[in-house]
Amino acid sequence: MKREVMESLHQQETVRQQIIAFLKEGPATALDISQHVHISEKEVYEHLTHVKKSVASRGETLRIHPAECLKCGFVFKERKRFRTPGRCPVCKFTHLRKPSYEIARG
Ligand SMILES: [Zn+2]
Numbered sequence: 001m002k003r004e005v006m007e008s009l010h011q012q013e014t015v016r017q018q019i020i021a022f023l024k025e026g027p028a029t030a031l032d033i034s035q036h037v038h039i040s041e042k043e044v045y046e047h048l049t050h051v052k053k054s055v056a057s058r059g060e061t062l063r064i065h066p067a068e069c070l071k072c073g074f075v076f077k078e079r080k081r082f083r084t085p086g087r088c089p090v091c092k093f094t095h096l097r098k099p100s101y102e103i104a105r106g
Contacts (some may be wrong), residue, residue, distance in 0.1 A: 012047075015039060019047055020055060020103060027065055027100040048101065055103055067099045 018037045022028060028036070030044045039047075052062040067076040069088035076085055076099070087094045 016047055016051060016054065019044070019051055023051070023062070023101055023103040027063075027102040029098045029100045031098065033101070051103075060103055060105055063102045063104050065100045065102065068097045069093055070095045070097055 015037050019033055022033060022036050030041045030048075033044045034041045037044075048062070055062055067085055068074065069091065071093035072088060072091045074088050074090045076096075085096060088096065
């Protein structure tokens with residue numbers, strides 16, 4: 001493998017470990033994570049997919065606290081993807097509490 005590729009992979013792994021450590025401290029949104037590890041929110045979502053698998057192999061769970069409508073209280077439980085929804089399907093309100101993530105044992 002090329003040296004640059006190796007370094008890039010190492011960097012990705014380091015970022016992932018930082019995200020895992022951060023989420024063990026308590027719930028954080030994608031924005032919190034992006035600011036903590038200095039990557040874009042888009043990259044955070046990509047990492048979360050791997051973080052989920054990575055912690056699962058160690059008997060831990062990536063808990064997702066789903067997005068919630070701040071007007072009618074609708075909870076986006078059905079949402080399988082990590083990305084934040086744009087608006088509430090019930091009342092069309094666009095002010096939503098962003099989902100947050102946390103790593104817990106079991
Ligand atoms: Zn709503």
